[in-house]
Amino acid sequence: MKNKVKFLREEKNMTQNELAEKSGLSLRTIQRIEAGNILKGFTLKTIAQTLETTPENLFDKADFFDVERAKIINISIMMGSVIPFGSIIVPLILTNKSKDSKTKEIGKQLVSVQIILSLSLAILLIVSPFLQKAFSLQFPLFLVPLIGSLCLKLIVVLINGISLNQKQELSIKLKNNFL
Structure with a gap:
């Protein structure tokens, strides 16, 4: 600048x-x-x-980074607690509407982590009734991965939000995102 x-x-x-x-x-x-x-x-x-x-x-466009937009994308992950697959769809829409490449890259990293978490949750939810029957549990076992997933998503959002505030980068991300 x-x-x-x-x-x-x-x-x-x-x-x-x-x-x-x-x-x-x-x-x-x-x-x-x-x-x-x-x-x-x-x-x-x-x-x-x-x-x-x-x-x-x-502003030099190459150096510009909209950290506020990245924070909004990060917090939008919590839409997954209200809308099915909202933790992927909403951040992906916001990422695609971003103008600078660094914000888009951070958005892609956030969505990649959420895809992994959502796939893990789906597998655990599919397996839980079988485990519940095999161990003759009366407690609805599907609640454990569901609540655990929500807590994990909240932790990821908080840690990445703090990191975006302090270092303007993510703490929790995949080495290679697949988007």
């Missing part, structure tokens, strides 16, 4: 001082922006207007 602001400023034959005066921002703010500080809110809009561009043009 710093190169974009500096590049656009130099393209308009402006000094940092001139950009500061025209934008109403301090010279120190302009220096910080060109040194790599992240542009947000009012400052982003002001710099974009002063350089006669859109705020999106101040």
